[in-house]
Amino acid sequence: MTPSQAAMMIPDAAVSSETALDRFGPLPRPDLAFTPQVAEATAPIYEKVKHIIPAIEWPALAPTIHAINILKKQRNAVILAHNYMTPDIFHGVADIVGDSLQLAIEATRTDADVIVQCGVHFMAETSKILSPDKTVLIPDMKAGCSLAESITAADVRGLRERNPGVPIITYVNTSADVKAECDICCTSSNALQVVESFGVDKVFLIPDKYLAANVGNKTDVEVLIWDGACEVHERFTAQELRDYRKIEPGVKIIAHPECPPEVVAEADFAGSTAHMIDWVKTRRPEKVMMITECSMADNVASETPDVDFIRPCNLCPHMKRITLNKILDSLLEMKEEVVVDPAVASRARQAVERMINLKS
Numbered sequence: 001m002t003p004s005q006a007a008m009m010i011p012d013a014a015v016s017s018e019t020a021l022d023r024f025g026p027l028p029r030p031d032l033a034f035t036p037q038v039a040e041a042t043a044p045i046y047e048k049v050k051h052i053i054p055a056i057e058w059p060a061l062a063p064t065i066h067a068i069n070i071l072k073k074q075r076n077a078v079i080l081a082h083n084y085m086t087p088d089i090f091h092g093v094a095d096i097v098g099d100s101l102q103l104a105i106e107a108t109r110t111d112a113d114v115i116v117q118c119g120v121h122f123m124a125e126t127s128k129i130l131s132p133d134k135t136v137l138i139p140d141m142k143a144g145c146s147l148a149e150s151i152t153a154a155d156v157r158g159l160r161e162r163n164p165g166v167p168i169i170t171y172v173n174t175s176a177d178v179k180a181e182c183d184i185c186c187t188s189s190n191a192l193q194v195v196e197s198f199g200v201d202k203v204f205l206i207p208d209k210y211l212a213a214n215v216g217n218k219t220d221v222e223v224l225i226w227d228g229a230c231e232v233h234e235r236f237t238a239q240e241l242r243d244y245r246k247i248e249p250g251v252k253i254i255a256h257p258e259c260p261p262e263v264v265a266e267a268d269f270a271g272s273t274a275h276m277i278d279w280v281k282t283r284r285p286e287k288v289m290m291i292t293e294c295s296m297a298d299n300v301a302s303e304t305p306d307v308d309f310i311r312p313c314n315l316c317p318h319m320k321r322i323t324l325n326k327i328l329d330s331l332l333e334m335k336e337e338v339v340v341d342p343a344v345a346s347r348a349r350q351a352v353e354r355m356i357n358l359k360s
């Protein structure tokens with residue numbers, strides 16, 4: 001190799017080891033005092049959460065919320081937050097909130113340079129797959145998901161070999177490697193539509209066996225399963241729901257389709273997190289129980305103070321890794337950057353885009 005060839009290789013090596021902080025540069029750590037200026041700037045936000053966050057807690061939260069909202073502008077960043085984020089994040093700093101489908105669609109639309117994904121790792125990967133040129137950050141790299149961890153790309157290849165010709169649909173709660181092996185993606189918002197879109201009598205819907213069973217109960221298509229489950233939703237039982245109906249007469253019960261089918265059968269309505277929120281906002285029941293991750297009830301309750309929420313609280317330990325302090329660090333230090341191998345990303349993107357295009 002000539003010296004000039006060697007010199008030409010140096011920039012490549014430098015690019016590959018360059019961190020997001022190298023690209024964007026450092027910013028000074030803000031002062032986190034609860035000053036009159038911070039109180040005034042965050043007053044409209046407190047108005048939205050006053051039914052759920054006690055006034056005594058606000059001085060501890062407001063300075064970080066304020067600092068994040070300033071940093072977002074400095075970094076030209078957008079915060080995409082799942083409906084399971086806590087109210088301080090959901091109402092305080094998020095630019096876009098929604099279910100998995102809405103967040104995936106928004107990731108294709110934003111013109112920000114940076115996406116901070118407040119949710120779990122597969123959501124951040126989905127954003128990176130859809131926006132490969134953007135910097136995607138997740139405030140805690142350990143925010144995983146029991147469904148995503150239940151299946152690997154090699155497992156999908158095995159299914160394909162043993163079941164030639166059967167379409168394989170992957171729930172969005174999977175890694176990019178798994179999505180790359182599948183025909184199309186789906187979320188809980190559109191799983192039935194995706195299953196029926198093939199016009200065949202048999203499909204795989206992986207990896208959530210309960211979502212697959214719940215969709216299978218609504219269609220003539222045979223929906224084959226993988227033995228995965230959400231550790232939050234599988235804990236709910238039908239007996240628990242029947243017991244709540246006895247002690248809370250008149251309560252409306254709405255459930256997420258990651259719950260076991262016997263739980264969904266006991267509910268008055270089942271749908272994605274966004275569909276559950278719409279149901280409460282439109283129907284305005286006197287009393288409601290949301291059978292899902294329990295931060296969501298706090299987020300809706302702050303907007304519907306006329307509705308009484310009965311909270312059977314199951315928290316997702318992965319979603320709860322995302323905190324205001326970690327979001328602040330994420331924007332200051334440009335971490336943790338989510339990277340997806342471009343070859344994998346391009347195959348996974350086809351599966352996600354097929355789903356998004358199906359919608360329109």
Ligand code: 13P
Pocket residue numbers: 083098099100101173187188189230258271272273274
């Ligand atoms: P949706 O928001 O798409 O209903 O998904 C729920 C969920 O468990 C995400 O992890």
Ligand code: SF4
Pocket residue numbers: 120144145146147148173230231232233258293316317318319
């Ligand atoms: Fe995964 Fe369940 Fe947590 Fe959603 S709630 S991230 S499906 S473990």
